Amino acid sequence: MPAVGGNTLISATGITASDTQLHKDAGTPFTVEDHFKKTMETGKNIPDEKLVRLLVESSNSAYEWLLTLGLKYKLDPKDPSWILPVEGHFGAELVKAYQAEAAKYPNIDLRVETKATELVVENGKVVGAKVTGKDGKEQIINAKSVILATGGLNNAPEMIGEFNPKFVGVNTEMTTPGATGDGIRMAQAIGAQLKDMEYFQMRPLSLNGYWFKEVIVNEEGKGGILVNKEAKRFVNETLGSWDLASEILKQQDRMAYVIIDSDVFATKDGAKMIDKAKGVKADTIEDLATQLGLDPAVLKATVDEYNAKNDAFGRKTMGKVATAPFYGAITKPSSHYTMGGVAINENAQVLDKDGKAIDGLYAAGEIVGGLYGAGRVAGNNTLDDIVFGKIAAKHAIGK
Numbered sequence: 001m002p003a004v005g006g007n008t009l010i011s012a013t014g015i016t017a018s019d020t021q022l023h024k025d026a027g028t029p030f031t032v033e034d035h036f037k038k039t040m041e042t043g044k045n046i047p048d049e050k051l052v053r054l055l056v057e058s059s060n061s062a063y064e065w066l067l068t069l070g071l072k073y074k075l076d077p078k079d080p081s082w083i084l085p086v087e088g089h090f091g092a093e094l095v096k097a098y099q100a101e102a103a104k105y106p107n108i109d110l111r112v113e114t115k116a117t118e119l120v121v122e123n124g125k126v127v128g129a130k131v132t133g134k135d136g137k138e139q140i141i142n143a144k145s146v147i148l149a150t151g152g153l154n155n156a157p158e159m160i161g162e163f164n165p166k167f168v169g170v171n172t173e174m175t176t177p178g179a180t181g182d183g184i185r186m187a188q189a190i191g192a193q194l195k196d197m198e199y200f201q202m203r204p205l206s207l208n209g210y211w212f213k214e215v216i217v218n219e220e221g222k223g224g225i226l227v228n229k230e231a232k233r234f235v236n237e238t239l240g241s242w243d244l245a246s247e248i249l250k251q252q253d254r255m256a257y258v259i260i261d262s263d264v265f266a267t268k269d270g271a272k273m274i275d276k277a278k279g280v281k282a283d284t285i286e287d288l289a290t291q292l293g294l295d296p297a298v299l300k301a302t303v304d305e306y307n308a309k310n311d312a313f314g315r316k317t318m319g320k321v322a323t324a325p326f327y328g329a330i331t332k333p334s335s336h337y338t339m340g341g342v343a344i345n346e347n348a349q350v351l352d353k354d355g356k357a358i359d360g361l362y363a364a365g366e367i368v369g370g371l372y373g374a375g376r377v378a379g380n381n382t383l384d385d386i387v388f389g390k391i392a393a394k395h396a397i398g399k
């Protein structure tokens, strides 16, 4: 890519950290044990306990290191596990701070538009990487060790489908282009073990590059519905995010339309969605259909059926799409986070299929698998980038 940053650039950069000064000052505890429990439960107890323990026990020092870079944070008053950057500072600011820190070390040779294609192995040890520079020429960079920090695979739909056929054809709206899974492939090619590759965090309501909470279509007794290009409902909108995303992906052009009335629009999430997703507004369902390019008579019949509580999909919490004006927008389910990746040990060394460390190879960040199992706690990723990045670097230089 022409710039550093990857998905960190577009991240909200909230961080989950426990037992910080912020918690003490606010008198709202979030202990290391709370952090451990939350991470394990969210991952359905699949995560590697040793790695999670290391993550949560290092969280305060990672958070404090961010403060030394000049960044400022506040505690979410509603959720003590969620530490937020103060207003205005998001991914771009975090990357800027990392770059400023890196610039203090003149021996760091930072290259953009340089693609790593292969790991170089000699006598069982990783001793460098083959890269293609912006002039298209191949080159080998020799190194005492290599730390893979190439992120996840949100921008590799074929690879996502290969590891989980439920998500074949998933959209790539929620990612920067560099999230191609290259590092995973390079490690796989030299025999690395992969973990939890079937798990992805999916955003069924991913519109115009933003994601929205499923509450817009699944709130108890409310009326948000999803229709396909035939203007027909096709799913119980209250399914979990995985199944909902998967059902939308089975529809024509792998997309659906979110249809809501002004009661849902009046909620914080509803209005925000229509604004960000550049949705349309109409006084009648027929006019809404015309604006969305759907058949007006079919959409009217679909909404009437729903309002009469005729449902073939097992939705138990139906409301009505009845109060004008009505709103609609296109959703294209996208992957938000790759839970799977290369297996590592407590030194952030990449493991082979027998669980043995591959000499000279480390990994940190979203490329790592085994930390989150079936689900991630939002905020643990800003954290794991730092924790395992530092562990890898220290071990690589023998500290």
Ligand SMILES: Cc1cc2nc3c(=O)[nH]c(=O)nc-3n(C[C@H](O)[C@H](O)[C@H](O)COP(=O)(O)OP(=O)(O)OC[C@H]3O[C@@H](n4cnc5c(N)ncnc54)[C@H](O)[C@@H]3O)c2cc1C
Pocket: 001, 003, 004, 005, 006, 007, 008, 009, 010, 011, 012, 013, 014, 015, 016, 114, 115, 116, 117, 149, 150, 151, 152, 174, 175, 177, 178, 179, 180, 181, 182, 183, 336, 337, 364, 365, 366, 367, 378, 379, 380, 381, 382, 383, 385
């Ligand atoms: C919209 C959004 C919001 C998020 N919000 C949060 C949040 O609030 N809190 C949180 O904890 N997490 C959040 N996350 C998740 C978190 O941002 C990511 O997990 C994290 O940024 C990944 O960092 P990384 O360094 O591993 O990868 P990236 O930041 O994606 O960096 C990987 C880099 O490697 C480069 N690369 C890839 N392949 C090659 C190759 N072959 N050769 C050379 N370079 C290569 C890429 O171009 C990229 O620059 C969010 C994610 C998204 C998409």
